[in-house]
Amino acid sequence: DAKTTQPNSMESNEEEPVHLPCNHSTISGTDYIHWYRQLPSQGPEYVIHGLTSNVNNRMASLAIAEDRKSSTLILHRATLRDAAVYYCILRDAYNNNDMRFGAGTRLTVKP
């Protein structure tokens, strides 16, 4: 699986938008971009994923660069419950037997 690069940590104020960046310059044409987050003392949970087009769901939005070498997870209004480690992961559509977790970004949300 191709590697991803994320900032180690970010801070946000409550009820403000948060933009979590991820670089994946070696992404292949069949790699999907997945985002998971891990809340304290819990297992990771799925947030969103996409291939080329921007994606929206009830949790977040995913903005994918035109060249697909980077993406941004957008939390539109951060809450204290969004404090977690966010992982950006690439998964090959045809060889997706596992996920390789990087170090992720630890998001702190300030009241």
Place this chain on the structure above:
Amino acid sequence: SAVISQKPSRDICQRGTSLTIQCQVDSQVTMMFWYRQQPGQSLTLIATANQGSEATYESGFVIDKFPISRPNLTFSTLTVSNMSPEDSSIYLCSVEGVKNIQYFGAGTRLSVL
């Protein structure tokens, strides 16, 4: 979605002993995965467990140390054998659902004295 139950949620064990962790899913799934998360670290894949075949282990993990069973499509176990303090970690199972989304259990927190 899939609901995953892991048991035990935590345990404290003596070195040299073994612990078996159970992972139960509320629906039939083909692929199950076991991960380790050492204190303050990210997740590392231990092995992939498919029903009807032997588990596939990642580099650095061996069957003698981490034997895995997968007797049916809703259940798997991971055993941590001959434990040492270095095995103190969180062990998590996950399953692959539709659209290649993985669902994780809450994990088993293991402390080895």
